[in-house]
Amino acid sequence: MIKIIYGKTAHDAGVNGADVITSVLKNKKNAVLGLATGSSPIGMYKELIARCASGEISFADVKSVNLDEYVGLSADHDQSYAYFMHDNLFNHVDIKEENTNLPNGLAKDPAAECARYDAVVASMGGVDIQVLGIGNNGHIGFNEPAAAFSKGTGLVDLTDSTIDANARFFASRDEVPTQALSMGVGQIMNADSILLLAMGKGKAEILEKSLFGDVTPAVPASILQFFKGDVYVCADEDALSVIMEKHPEAVSK
Numbered sequence: 001m002i003k004i005i006y007g008k009t010a011h012d013a014g015v016n017g018a019d020v021i022t023s024v025l026k027n028k029k030n031a032v033l034g035l036a037t038g039s040s041p042i043g044m045y046k047e048l049i050a051r052c053a054s055g056e057i058s059f060a061d062v063k064s065v066n067l068d069e070y071v072g073l074s075a076d077h078d079q080s081y082a083y084f085m086h087d088n089l090f091n092h093v094d095i096k097e098e099n100t101n102l103p104n105g106l107a108k109d110p111a112a113e114c115a116r117y118d119a120v121v122a123s124m125g126g127v128d129i130q131v132l133g134i135g136n137n138g139h140i141g142f143n144e145p146a147a148a149f150s151k152g153t154g155l156v157d158l159t160d161s162t163i164d165a166n167a168r169f170f171a172s173r174d175e176v177p178t179q180a181l182s183m184g185v186g187q188i189m190n191a192d193s194i195l196l197l198a199m200g201k202g203k204a205e206i207l208e209k210s211l212f213g214d215v216t217p218a219v220p221a222s223i224l225q226f227f228k229g230d231v232y233v234c235a236d237e238d239a240l241s242v243i244m245e246k247h248p249e250a251v252s253k
């Protein structure tokens with residue numbers, strides 16, 4: 001079931017997301033978290049760091065698998081997703097480094113790396129909650145609009161719209177990697193529950209289309225309508241603006 005949780009500001013939506021993760025961690029100390037990058041989860045990670053510092057939650061027994069990584073960026077490149085995760089979460093909580101996992105963007109043989117990562121994800125014995133952002137074109141992880149939904153981890157070509165959107169983090173557009181390794185939509189759908197974070201006006205149309213429109217690989221996030229468990233959507237008022245207009249009854253405040 002899709003549960004749309006309203007937050008007035010991005011900060012409020014991040015706190016709502018942190019509440020969802022907190023309840024998972026309180027029920028299961030050794031939960032497996034599927035983690036995501038992008039600007040949308042940053043506020044939630046800040047809140048989780050504060051809750052860890054206060055002793056409310058602990059990551060000591062948590063394992064994590066991240067969705068994706070750019071091809072060609074090393075873990076110490078400041079735009080790699082490995083760097084992002086350390087900077088925005090891992091370095092500030094009690095998670096053990098050896099319990100954190102991301103695809104290796106520098107792998108010489110991407111197919112072998114995808115197979116390795118599939119095995120890593122499988123070895124977790126199930127992801128308790130998968131955090132997702134949503135791309136402007138409806139991508140989840142780096143699963144871009146396509147003719148079919150992807151199953152396992154794959155090497156993906158980024159679309160121009162994604163490269164444009166992510167160029168803001170790099171010195172120039174030319175520096176944005178054109179490929180990534182991403183967990184597949186099938187793997188994402190295997191999680192026990194999902195937490196989708198969306199912030200800002202730019203996500204309002206695609207969020208409505210994904211959650212209420214046709215289910216199609218042309219809008220990868222639309223598959224969440226078929227998710228077997230709970231999908232928590234924590235979004236701010238701007239990102240929810242189209243949904244609140246067209247489906248006000250679907251939003252819980």
Ligand code: GLP
Pocket residue numbers: 036037038039040041067068132133134135136140141142162166
């Ligand atoms: C990137 C990531 C996605 C993320 C999306 C949206 O391309 N691969 O996992 O959800 O962008 O990012 P943001 O939250 O910054 O809008």
